[in-house]
Each structure stands twice: as structure tokens, then as C-alpha cells.
Amino acid sequence: MTSSQLAARLAPRDRTLALLGGEATDANLRRYLHGIPGIDAVGLEQRAADLGSRSIKTTSKKLALDTTIGLIDLTTLEGADTRGKVRSLVGKALTPDAGDPDCPRVAAVCVYGDMVPHAVEALGSAHAAGTGNGIAVAAVATAFPSGRASLAVKLADTADAVAAGADEIDMVIDRGAFLSGHYGRVFDEIVAVKEACRRQDGSHAHLKVILETGELNTYDNVRRASWLAILAGGDFIKTSTGKVAPAATLPVTLSMLEVVRDWHRLTGEKIGVKPAGGIRTSKDAIKYLVTVAETVGEEWLQPHLFRFGASSLLNDVLLQRQKMTTGHYSGPDYVTID
Amino acid sequence: MNFLDYAPAPESQAILNLRSDYGLFIDGEFVAGRGTPFQTINPATEKQIAMIANANAADVDAAVAAARRAYTGAWSRLSGSDRGKYLFRIARLVQERARELAVAESLDNGKPIKESRDVDVPLVAAWFFYYAGWADKLDHAGLGPNPASLGVAAQVIPWNFPLLMLAWKIAPALAAGNTVVLKPAETTSLTALLFAEILQQADLPPGVVNIITGAGDTGQALVNHPDVNKVAFTGSTAVGRAIARSVAGTDKKLTLELGGKAANIVFDDAPIDQAIEGVVNGIFFNQGHVCCAGSRLLVQESIHDEVIDRLKDRISTLRLGDPLDKNTDIGAINSADQLRRITELTAMGEQEGAERWSADCAIPENGFWFAPTIFTNVSTSHRIARDEIFGPVLSVLTFRTPAEAIAKANNTPYGLSAGIWSDKGSRILAVADKLRAGVIWANTFNRFDPASPFGGYKESGYGREGGRPGLAAYLKPAPYLKPAPSRPRSGTAPAASATPAAPAAPAAPAVSARKKAAK
Structure with a gap:
């Protein structure tokens, strides 16, 4: 039996252990993660730049803009967030373009854990509530954005948000542990948080694992962290919290998509990718769509496999969208702020 | 409509003002x-x-x-x-x-x-x-x-x-x-x-x-x-x-x-995704009409199958068609003659027993086109491994050890360029040192810069273009001028002996120095 057949046949945890050839210790994980081919930074960036030079015009652009809206996690993650702010955000999520009822809705709203009840309430019947139809509520958890808290606190943070009705949990990895080589600790934490995502009925909230690539610094680290997060059971890998610069970049996202492609090749399982932070224009968003479609395939351009973590992106897409219909640009006062 | 069916994005020809x-x-x-x-x-x-x-x-x-x-x-x-x-x-x-x-x-x-x-x-x-x-x-x-x-x-x-x-x-x-x-x-x-x-x-x-x-x-x-x-x-x-x-x-x-038949050597510790990009760029850039094209892929046997799988996947995403469309990756073959030559040599490859794979892409009705093609099971004696095809055709050979890679890479009458893919710096330097090729790229391919000399060994020609050597190719040393008679010196003995006193004497060292420089 080849390793890929083996990997596809086994249950996720057993599969991981089979791939590692033992328990998820620092040493076993290190051997596995450091055995993955490296990344040549110059070549990766060149490839990303090439993908960014695709010319998406006319009907393709229209499709790209609509697709982008449907992939957005509309986000507010401020210390100053209030119930009113979250209601306003939800209003925007439900009606992105007040002048166009046909405008697609965003995929989810993303808020801090304590704002989840307000988001759920404001969404009302439009709340996806784990069904896949409607708008999902994503909560950042595990002492977001730094992740500097005890495991118990992180798990409580997660369970709390899930209990309040969060459909998706955006956790942060312990970058300190990762950078000091304690891969086992990072792995165990992701496994534990995934467990905390379980609801009473046995289903579980989708887990997005934030790698905070700006702190990992090298593409090799990004690649290893991506593998680690997937091995530990993450449903999505996400670039950044948005609180650290640089946040999402095209080369970083490309390198993560390559991991997702290789994992699919190995196991047949599809993992999602979410670039977050710093994607503000339609032009940038389209570069990401091209990169996704040409790296893992266009079936990834669905909300359960690809998301943009963004706030200001939506209005730029709407302006572009209006321009495509009317033939001229309007201005920031012709789209609503949330 | 599928996202990947990009709408045509042709560059306008209106900017041209051609005469008939x-x-x-x-x-x-x-x-x-x-x-x-x-x-x-x-x-x-x-x-x-x-x-x-x-x-x-x-x-x-x-x-x-x-x-x-x-x-x-x-x-x-x-x-x-x-x-x-x-x-x-x-x-x-x-x-x-x-x-x-x-x-x-x-x-x-x-x-x-x-x-x-x-x-x-x-x-x-x-x-x-x-x-x-x-x-x-x-x-x-x-x-x-x-x-x-x-x-x-x-x-x-x-x-x-x-x-x-x-x-x-x-x-x-x-x-x-x-x-x-x-x-x-x-x-x-x-x-x-x-x-x-x-x-x-x-x-x-x-x-x-x-x-x-x-x-x-x-x-x-x-x-x-x-x-x-x-x-x-x-x-x-x-x-x-x-x-x-x-x-x-x-x-x-x-x-x-002149021509080339460059080896692109992929070791098993290569940054694999970038190596695949480099191999694709090496042979399909400009439809393979590149004298320094990486037309022979030398891949370490232990990763051969994986590399070929990934390569085929990647080549399948290349877009062949209208050269003026901004999303086109593979344009037209330059002439009917060149297309004929490529077709003949690839037919020869099949006859000699190499295994052919071509990307499944629609070929336009008019014009000259050739789908990106790779040959596996190629041995060094095949014509597709020896002759310059000058088209989008890659011949894949394998090697087991660095020594074998070097021997196979050098086993060609040409010597214009070569590529090495490895994460290990010391290996790159050691292999580059033994390759007989004018340009050697490490973890990249087909990169050009005016400051970098370009040229070949053996049947790839002689002389260098680019950089200082490229300039020297259009110069000769200053014509010999009889040196002025030396003035009486008040300097010390060593200085005096370094500058011969006799007027005729400087000629010899000066000329030989110039000759050396001219080489």
C-alpha cells in the first residue's frame, strides 16, 4: 500500500500518526516537517507576481467580483466594538449594496467572542447556524490576537463562543512555541481547541487556524506551520490576525495553497485557506482568486474552502461592480459604511 | 461560466502605426x-x-x-x-x-x-x-x-x-x-x-x-x-x-x-514547487525558442515520478493561443519551417522509443502551433536528447548521483547554459564548478541581466555578450606608442629598477601585459 492510499483510508487522527510514524512528539513532528521540500523565496515571489499579472476583464471580472463578495468574512475586531457596531456590520453583510438587491451576500461576519450573541441575534433567520445556507458567524478565540494565555483559558474562550452560536472559530497558534521548536505543543493545542469546537449534538464549529505568518517570517516556516495545522485537524488555514504587519501577502497565500494542494493529493481531503488583513482592493482580491484557481483548482472558490478576511475590501468591490453595470465610477458616498 | 475560462483580454494593435x-x-x-x-x-x-x-x-x-x-x-x-x-x-x-x-x-x-x-x-x-x-x-x-x-x-x-x-x-x-x-x-x-x-x-x-x-x-x-x-x-x-x-x-x-541543449538538473532536495516552475519556464518560455532553453531535464531518480506528475499538472494550466492576449502563456511557433523541424524531431523521439505526453490544449486553425510536450524514458543516445529542437519540447532523463548528473549534463556537443535545483548551497557550488556551460543558473532559469556575461562553450560558440566582456568584444588595446624617453630620476634604487632606464626597454613588458589583457 502506498503512503497516499494509507493516508486516505485512515481516520484523521490515525492518519496523522501513520504519517508521522509515531506519536505527535516534538521530535517526530520535527522530522516530518523538516522533511518537506523547502521553498525558494525568489521563485515563490516570482510565481506569485506572474499569477498577479493575469488580465481579468469584462465577463470574467464581473464573475470575479461577485465571487469575491461571496467569499468575504466581513470583519470587525476592535476593542471599541459594541452591540451597535456589530448590528451595523451584520446589516452590511445582509445588504452589501443597498441599491442592488441582486448583490450577493458575504460568507460570514467575523467578531470577537463576546460579540457572537449580538451577531447571531442581528442575523436572525439569515444565520447559517451550521447549515451552510445563510451567513455564518465566525469568532476569534484562544486569546486572539497574541495567543498568550494558558490552554485552559483558550479552551474556555473557544467553548464560550461555540456555545453562544459561533459557526466558525478562528484560533491563533502559539507562535512562540512554534518558533522555539515545540511543534508538539502547537499540535496538541490545535487538537484540544478542535475538541472544544464540538457542540452538544456532536457536530463541531469549523476551525480556522491562524498562523500569523508575519511573525513566522520565513516561507519555510509558513509551510511547516501549514502542515502542522492540517495534521492537527484544522479545517482552514488562515494567514494572519490582521494585527501584525505584514498580514496576508500573495506569495504567503500561494505557499499555503500549495500545501493544501499537496494534502489533497495525499489524502483526498480539502482544506480551506483564508488570507486576512491588507486586502483592500478588487484588483488585489482578483489576484488571489487567480492564484487559488490556478494552484488548487477553481472548485476552491467556494465559501467552505476559501475566504477573504477583510473589512474595507467589500466597498471597493461594490464600487467596481457598480462601475461595470453603469459604466462609470460613483464614489464612496454611494456605498454604505458599516 | 467557469472562472478559469478567462474572457479574452487582447492588447490593442491601435498603438501601431505600421507602413505597408x-x-x-x-x-x-x-x-x-x-x-x-x-x-x-x-x-x-x-x-x-x-x-x-x-x-x-x-x-x-x-x-x-x-x-x-x-x-x-x-x-x-x-x-x-x-x-x-x-x-x-x-x-x-x-x-x-x-x-x-x-x-x-x-x-x-x-x-x-x-x-x-x-x-x-x-x-x-x-x-x-x-x-x-x-x-x-x-x-x-x-x-x-x-x-x-x-x-x-x-x-x-x-x-x-x-x-x-x-x-x-x-x-x-x-x-x-x-x-x-x-x-x-x-x-x-x-x-x-x-x-x-x-x-x-x-x-x-x-x-x-x-x-x-x-x-x-x-x-x-x-x-x-x-x-x-x-x-x-x-x-x-x-x-x-x-x-x-x-x-x-x-x-x-x-x-x-550558437545553439544549446541545456541540462536542468533537479536534485531530490530541490524546492520542488519552484523547481517545477523553473523547469516550465526553462523550456516553455518563448515556445522553447531559446538557445539557452533547459531542454534536457535531468531529475534524480528517487523523485522522478513525483516531478513528472507535478510537471504534467502544471503544464496543463498553460494557455496556448493568441499571442496578443494578455493571458496567453504559449504563443505561436515562429515559422512553418520551424514547426516542421519540431514535428520531425518529436516524431523521431517517438520512433526511438521515448514516451510522449502533450498538453491537451485546443490548437487554433490558422497559424503555426505546437502543444507543450514532454518526453519521458529518454536515453542519452536519443536524438531528442542530443539535437537542439528549439521548440516547446522537454526531454526527461534521470540520474542517481551528483557525479552522474554532471557527466550526463556535460555529455553534449553544446555548452551554453545549465540549471541546478537544490536547497543545499554547497552542492550547487560543487556541481556548478564541474559543468561546462557558459551560464549556470541556480534555483532559477532564463534570467538575464545586462551586467552578466552570456556565451557558450564548445559548439555553443565563443565570445561573451553582456557585462564588461561584452564590451571588450568590441574593443582592442590602444595602438602601441613609443614611450617618451625617461627623465633622469632622483628616486631610490628599487623604483629605478622597476622602471627600466633604457628608452626601448619598456616595450616588451608593456606589450605582453596588453596581450594578456586582450585574451
């Missing part, structure tokens, strides 16, 4: 040729773009005479900084007219607009900028103080990078103080003629650059012309040989940049 027929550019003017004009066609549609004049022996004579007059009368008398000003002006005009040149290049050559726009034309400007800077610094070209220009340079260039090869030839020649007669390839004269318009715009003195168009016999008449001091040729090894023969016994200086 073009004359020869001699002595700063367009003049009619005395041979029978021929048409230049768009290889993607087979439609005529324009009629091109054909230079016969008398036209060649006129062009060389114009270049000689310009050399003695104007160009060789200009100061280096003044020559530099003209070159900077040309570089800026190339940038100003970049879009127009890119569109014309893709139209006439068949290469994708994204390559002519992002690679060819920017490099053309870079080449002129680079050598413009050299024009007043010839003392540092490595030939000692006050090196002299050669005179009239006859330059014959190929069809794969029409404008870029023109820049490689003209920029160093002019910087060094020579004048030029250049013959572009028969199928791709258009951008050279647009470049002639740029020279008029730049107010370059008449005759400093002459551009004559025509086929092989025109080129032959040019390189054989007795009043030519330097011959520079880029093209096939067969023609290069003929030129070397005809130049032998004359005092013409010669540089030849």
Missing part, C-alpha cells in the same frame, strides 16, 4: 532595396503584416560604406560621454515606445505579449542604459588605458528575440565607438525597422547604425564584406561554422553565440 512596406535603413534614411521584396507574416494567423525590402550585394556594399563614413567622419571622433548621451536617449525612447514595440514584437514573432511586454522590451531598454554608462569608462573595460574601437561591425541576429538580440549587439558596439550594419532574421524584421525610426528620433548621426533586411545570402554578403572589422552572429551552429570558416584568415574579430 519597409525599405532598408542606410545612412539614416529608409531606401528601397535592390533585391525582390518579401512579406513578413503574423505566425499566429499567417496573414501578411508588411512587405520588407531585400538587400542584395550592392545594398550591403552601400550599408557598409555608410557605416565606414560614419565611423571615420563622426562616431569615432565623438567623446565617450557624447556617445553615451545618444545611447541614453535611445534607451529612453525604447521605454517611451515600449508598448508599441511589444505589440509589434508579438505580432511579428508570435511570442506572448506578456513576455514581450515584461521581458523583451524592458531588457532592451536595460541593455542600452547599461552600455550607455560604459561609453565614457572604456579605460576600465580590461584592455588598459585608451582602448580603441574596431571599426565597422557586421551583426546578424536570429528570430527568437528579435529586438533583444538587436540590443545585445548594437548597444556595446556603439558604446565602444564602432558603427554597425545589422541584419535581422528574415521572419522577424519588423521591430528592427521600428527601432530604425527610434534612431531617427534620437537624431543618431546617419550611418552609425544601418539595418538591412533579407535572407541568408544577405547575411552572407554582409559577413564576407572586406571592409567589415568585426562579425557578431547569433544563430544556428551550422551557420556559425560557415561564418567562422569565411572569416578565417581575415583580421575580422568574431563572436558566435
Whole structure:
């Protein structure tokens, strides 16, 4: 039996252990993660730049803009967030373009854990509530954005948000542990948080694992962290919290998509990718769509496999969208702020 | 509608202002040729773009005479900084007219607009900028103080990078103080003629650059012309040989940049995704019409299957079609002749037992096209592993150890370029040291820079283009001058012995030093 057949046949945890050839210790994980081919930074960036030079015009652009809206996690993650702010955000999520009822809705709203009840309430019947139809509520958890808290606190943070009705949990990895080589600790934490995502009925909230690539610094680290997060059971890998610069970049996202492609090749399982932070224009968003479609395939351009973590992106897409219909640009006062 | 079915995004041809027929550019003017004009066609549609004049022996004579007059009368008398000003002006005009040149290049050559726009034309400007800077610094070209220009340079260039090869030839020649007669390839004269318009715009003195168009016999008449001091040729090894023969016994200086069959060596510790990109870029860039193309993939046996799988996946995403569409990755083959050659050699590959795989892409009805193709199970004795195909065809061979990789990479009559893919720096250096190739890329491929010399070993030719060696190829050491009699010195004994006192004595060391530098 080849390793890929083996990997596809086994249950996720057993599969991981089979791939590692033992328990998820620092040493076993290190051997596995450091055995993955490296990344040549110059070549990766060149490839990303090439993908960014695709010319998406006319009907393709229209499709790209609509697709982008449907992939957005509309986000507010401020210390100053209030119930009113979250209601306003939800209003925007439900009606992105007040002048166009046909405008697609965003995929989810993303808020801090304590704002989840307000988001759920404001969404009302439009709340996806784990069904896949409607708008999902994503909560950042595990002492977001730094992740500097005890495991118990992180798990409580997660369970709390899930209990309040969060459909998706955006956790942060312990970058300190990762950078000091304690891969086992990072792995165990992701496994534990995934467990905390379980609801009473046995289903579980989708887990997005934030790698905070700006702190990992090298593409090799990004690649290893991506593998680690997937091995530990993450449903999505996400670039950044948005609180650290640089946040999402095209080369970083490309390198993560390559991991997702290789994992699919190995196991047949599809993992999602979410670039977050710093994607503000339609032009940038389209570069990401091209990169996704040409790296893992266009079936990834669905909300359960690809998301943009963004706030200001939506209005730029709407302006572009209006321009495509009317033939001229309007201005920031012709789209609503949330 | 699928997202990946990108809507057409053609670059507009409106920017072009082409004439229906073009004359020869001699002595700063367009003049009619005395041979029978021929048409230049768009290889993607087979439609005529324009009629091109054909230079016969008398036209060649006129062009060389114009270049000689310009050399003695104007160009060789200009100061280096003044020559530099003209070159900077040309570089800026190339940038100003970049879009127009890119569109014309893709139209006439068949290469994708994204390559002519992002690679060819920017490099053309870079080449002129680079050598413009050299024009007043010839003392540092490595030939000692006050090196002299050669005179009239006859330059014959190929069809794969029409404008870029023109820049490689003209920029160093002019910087060094020579004048030029250049013959572009028969199928791709258009951008050279647009470049002639740029020279008029730049107010370059008449005759400093002459551009004559025509086929092989025109080129032959040019390189054989007795009043030519330097011959520079880029093209096939067969023609290069003929030129070397005809130049032998004359005092013409010669540089030849000929064919190649480069090995792209992928070790099992390579950064795999970038290696795949590099292999694809190495052979499918410009439809494989690249003399330094990585046409032999040498892959370590332990990762062969994985590499081939990934390679096929990646090649399947390449878009073949209209060269002017901004999303096209693979354009048209430049000519029916070249397509025939590629088709013949690939058929030979199948006959000899190699396994063929071609990307499943729709081939347009008109024009010349060849789907990206890879051959596996290739052995070193197969013709597809030895002959330069000059098309989008990759031959895959395997190796087990670094020593075997080096032996197989060097086992070719050519030696123009090579690529090494490995995460291990020490291995890259050790392997590069043993490869007999003029250019060796590590973890990249087909990267060009005006500061970096380019040229071959063995049947890939001799001489270097680019960088300081590229400049020196158009210079000779200062003519020997009898040194002034030394004045009586009051210096110490060692100084006196270092400078021989006898007036005739310095000649010997000085000459030998210059000879050394000239090598």
C-alpha cells in the first residue's frame, strides 16, 4: 500500500500518526516537517507576481467580483466594538449594496467572542447556524490576537463562543512555541481547541487556524506551520490576525495553497485557506482568486474552502461592480459604511 | 461560466502605426532595396503584416560604406560621454515606445505579449542604459588605458528575440565607438525597422547604425564584406561554422553565440514547487525558442515520478493561443519551417522509443502551433536528447548521483547554459564548478541581466555578450606608442629598477601585459 492510499483510508487522527510514524512528539513532528521540500523565496515571489499579472476583464471580472463578495468574512475586531457596531456590520453583510438587491451576500461576519450573541441575534433567520445556507458567524478565540494565555483559558474562550452560536472559530497558534521548536505543543493545542469546537449534538464549529505568518517570517516556516495545522485537524488555514504587519501577502497565500494542494493529493481531503488583513482592493482580491484557481483548482472558490478576511475590501468591490453595470465610477458616498 | 475560462483580454494593435512596406535603413534614411521584396507574416494567423525590402550585394556594399563614413567622419571622433548621451536617449525612447514595440514584437514573432511586454522590451531598454554608462569608462573595460574601437561591425541576429538580440549587439558596439550594419532574421524584421525610426528620433548621426533586411545570402554578403572589422552572429551552429570558416584568415574579430541543449538538473532536495516552475519556464518560455532553453531535464531518480506528475499538472494550466492576449502563456511557433523541424524531431523521439505526453490544449486553425510536450524514458543516445529542437519540447532523463548528473549534463556537443535545483548551497557550488556551460543558473532559469556575461562553450560558440566582456568584444588595446624617453630620476634604487632606464626597454613588458589583457 502506498503512503497516499494509507493516508486516505485512515481516520484523521490515525492518519496523522501513520504519517508521522509515531506519536505527535516534538521530535517526530520535527522530522516530518523538516522533511518537506523547502521553498525558494525568489521563485515563490516570482510565481506569485506572474499569477498577479493575469488580465481579468469584462465577463470574467464581473464573475470575479461577485465571487469575491461571496467569499468575504466581513470583519470587525476592535476593542471599541459594541452591540451597535456589530448590528451595523451584520446589516452590511445582509445588504452589501443597498441599491442592488441582486448583490450577493458575504460568507460570514467575523467578531470577537463576546460579540457572537449580538451577531447571531442581528442575523436572525439569515444565520447559517451550521447549515451552510445563510451567513455564518465566525469568532476569534484562544486569546486572539497574541495567543498568550494558558490552554485552559483558550479552551474556555473557544467553548464560550461555540456555545453562544459561533459557526466558525478562528484560533491563533502559539507562535512562540512554534518558533522555539515545540511543534508538539502547537499540535496538541490545535487538537484540544478542535475538541472544544464540538457542540452538544456532536457536530463541531469549523476551525480556522491562524498562523500569523508575519511573525513566522520565513516561507519555510509558513509551510511547516501549514502542515502542522492540517495534521492537527484544522479545517482552514488562515494567514494572519490582521494585527501584525505584514498580514496576508500573495506569495504567503500561494505557499499555503500549495500545501493544501499537496494534502489533497495525499489524502483526498480539502482544506480551506483564508488570507486576512491588507486586502483592500478588487484588483488585489482578483489576484488571489487567480492564484487559488490556478494552484488548487477553481472548485476552491467556494465559501467552505476559501475566504477573504477583510473589512474595507467589500466597498471597493461594490464600487467596481457598480462601475461595470453603469459604466462609470460613483464614489464612496454611494456605498454604505458599516 | 467557469472562472478559469478567462474572457479574452487582447492588447490593442491601435498603438501601431505600421507602413505597408519597409525599405532598408542606410545612412539614416529608409531606401528601397535592390533585391525582390518579401512579406513578413503574423505566425499566429499567417496573414501578411508588411512587405520588407531585400538587400542584395550592392545594398550591403552601400550599408557598409555608410557605416565606414560614419565611423571615420563622426562616431569615432565623438567623446565617450557624447556617445553615451545618444545611447541614453535611445534607451529612453525604447521605454517611451515600449508598448508599441511589444505589440509589434508579438505580432511579428508570435511570442506572448506578456513576455514581450515584461521581458523583451524592458531588457532592451536595460541593455542600452547599461552600455550607455560604459561609453565614457572604456579605460576600465580590461584592455588598459585608451582602448580603441574596431571599426565597422557586421551583426546578424536570429528570430527568437528579435529586438533583444538587436540590443545585445548594437548597444556595446556603439558604446565602444564602432558603427554597425545589422541584419535581422528574415521572419522577424519588423521591430528592427521600428527601432530604425527610434534612431531617427534620437537624431543618431546617419550611418552609425544601418539595418538591412533579407535572407541568408544577405547575411552572407554582409559577413564576407572586406571592409567589415568585426562579425557578431547569433544563430544556428551550422551557420556559425560557415561564418567562422569565411572569416578565417581575415583580421575580422568574431563572436558566435550558437545553439544549446541545456541540462536542468533537479536534485531530490530541490524546492520542488519552484523547481517545477523553473523547469516550465526553462523550456516553455518563448515556445522553447531559446538557445539557452533547459531542454534536457535531468531529475534524480528517487523523485522522478513525483516531478513528472507535478510537471504534467502544471503544464496543463498553460494557455496556448493568441499571442496578443494578455493571458496567453504559449504563443505561436515562429515559422512553418520551424514547426516542421519540431514535428520531425518529436516524431523521431517517438520512433526511438521515448514516451510522449502533450498538453491537451485546443490548437487554433490558422497559424503555426505546437502543444507543450514532454518526453519521458529518454536515453542519452536519443536524438531528442542530443539535437537542439528549439521548440516547446522537454526531454526527461534521470540520474542517481551528483557525479552522474554532471557527466550526463556535460555529455553534449553544446555548452551554453545549465540549471541546478537544490536547497543545499554547497552542492550547487560543487556541481556548478564541474559543468561546462557558459551560464549556470541556480534555483532559477532564463534570467538575464545586462551586467552578466552570456556565451557558450564548445559548439555553443565563443565570445561573451553582456557585462564588461561584452564590451571588450568590441574593443582592442590602444595602438602601441613609443614611450617618451625617461627623465633622469632622483628616486631610490628599487623604483629605478622597476622602471627600466633604457628608452626601448619598456616595450616588451608593456606589450605582453596588453596581450594578456586582450585574451
